[in-house]
Amino acid sequence: MSKEVLEILEERTQKLNRVLGSINGSEKTPTIIAFGGIHGNEYAGIAAIKRVFERIENESIPFQGNFYGVTGNVQALTEKVRFVNKDLNRVWNNETLLENKSNPQDIEDFEQIEVYNTIKDILQSNEGPFYFLDIHTTSCHTDPFITISDSINNREFSSNFKVPIVLGIEEFLEGPLLTYINEFGHVALGFEAGQHDDPVSIDNAEAFLWSALLAANCVDKNAFDGTENLQGSFTCKRKMKCFYEIKYKYTIKEDEEFSIIGYYENFQRIRKNEKIAFSNKKVVRANQSGKIFMPLYQKKGDDGFFIVSRISSFWLLLSKFVRSFKMHALLQIFPGVRASKDVDYALVVNPRTARFLATKIFHLFGYRKKIFREDKWYFIRRDRKISRFI
Template sequence: MIDLSSVDKKRLAGCVIGKNTKDLFLCVGGIHGNEREGVSALENVINNLKNHSQDINGTFVGLRGNLKAINEYKRYIDYDLNRIWRKSFIDKIDDPDHIPQYHEEKELKGLYKAIHTIIDSFKPERMFFLDLHNTSSPKGTFAVSFSHNIQNKLNKNLKVPIIMGMEKALEGTLVEYIESIGYHGIAFEGGDLNAGTAGQILESGLWIILNTMGFIDSENIPKYSAHRSFLNGLVSGFPLMNEVRYVHKIDGTEDFKMNPGFMNFQNIKKGDLLANDNKGKVIAPCSGVLLMPLYQNKGQEGFYIIEDLTKVSA
């Protein structure tokens, strides 16, 4: 029996049951509270799917992430909710003696309970998970998956840059946790959170990913061709298959300041001056392609350097 009554109504963005309940597509928006565009895109897609449930090859469930941070329009309150999906935190969820140190531990518990309630209710034979995000710098439209099979599917159909090796660069992400419990997860970045197109990018990406994973046929997606053309235009000329080579980790004590003017997928050379902190200049340790230069106050990574794998294989 499907029962989602225990899921916080503020967290549940919506549920649309399609032609079968064997396949489940679970999507989260707003795990970072200042990325509200993910919540809006999620809600827009749900509202559309409600009128076409007979066209869905499975069930679609949407969840809101960091509720308090969304309400306050902050990336997080005390700690990044997308960095605490680790055993040390998860093991404390049902510990009655544990006193939370961070607000995000409460959000972790709420989201964890919601995810497992949904999985336990539907008992899917197949589940895909999608985490919607935005960057703080321009031209940041790309996808992350840990599965080679999913990476290949996204490369063939979504046709935006795919970033591999992120599981080695980051710990405690929700996608990593989903993979650890036996399901496939995807993170989709919808460009600059300050750009007026951020919500549209995420909505287009969500529709195309739903199609890529076999949950809805292209002819049943409103303005499918427009979504595809829009995304393809955003990433024209960008490398489509990439791997993480370096992550500049920060903890908030360095007074890290990215130099102005950098953007995602910008080519850089070893020795380029990228940022400054309280120790002085921050120099690129290797040549490559810049990803997610940090232009907001909160964050645990100053920038990434990735390698264009199409050049390596050429």
């Protein structure tokens, strides 16, 4: 990286508060890293992280392990916009930038390098297990929910929270931060706390953080008042603790005029063929029944809406079973499926000979992400060995 770029980075780091707070407690493990404001119009995470640090300090709450709060897109937060040049939560597949092979071009490139270096420092100077928490808010009104990549360690940790858990998001979004972190085997949960400007979203985000610290045994529930009812303190209309899977995403194209018809709450039931939105004044209908998920009510962003459906407990148990016994090797006995020569977590699938194998089978065995390259599908396994970094 050029001297000029290093100087700019240095100057920005001094000016901006990248690390919101840090605690090194009585034990060496675990280490919790919470992000707020990866999107600059979402302040709830920042406010909640600050509240938790303040309370730990003011009440001298005994703490085991380490806890860090990290600011996301500082510049976009200052300008109160989702992002300045590009979405900081869609850039984590840009390996050339992270490996110092290209120079930063715009604001978000600088933001990404700083966030990356901060994570790297934390990983190198602390003991695992590491739990990454990324707090967001949505443009629509919603009860809080969690999004995860579909790995068994993510499922287990997210089961500590009485909110809906949506898995499989990594198949529909390119380059989110948590998917990138998951590739190194760490637990990584996204928490959507509610609507952007609703003050309740901060309360929800705070309840989520305390619940995470309790679940990771960083704080003892007897150590301070108010934790008994913490799980109940998420402001949910419906208490739904179940797993959902993303079935469909409507992507808004460049220059497309898109608006949702009427008002949908998150997780509201929709029927097949229901009129959902206008795209360039033409009606967009639901291609399947299910629940509408994250309908877009803001200008920036290109995910129009998603459709999710509930996953049965049987499927969850079965997939846990086949993954625990590392039965994924079995998939290679099917014609047209072979192990990748380069990495041990990918399968190469010939779409012609393996046509009969449904994507659902790959999901069951823990292969979520699909990449199409040179006439072949590459299925990437979500459960990974822990490697410190990056």
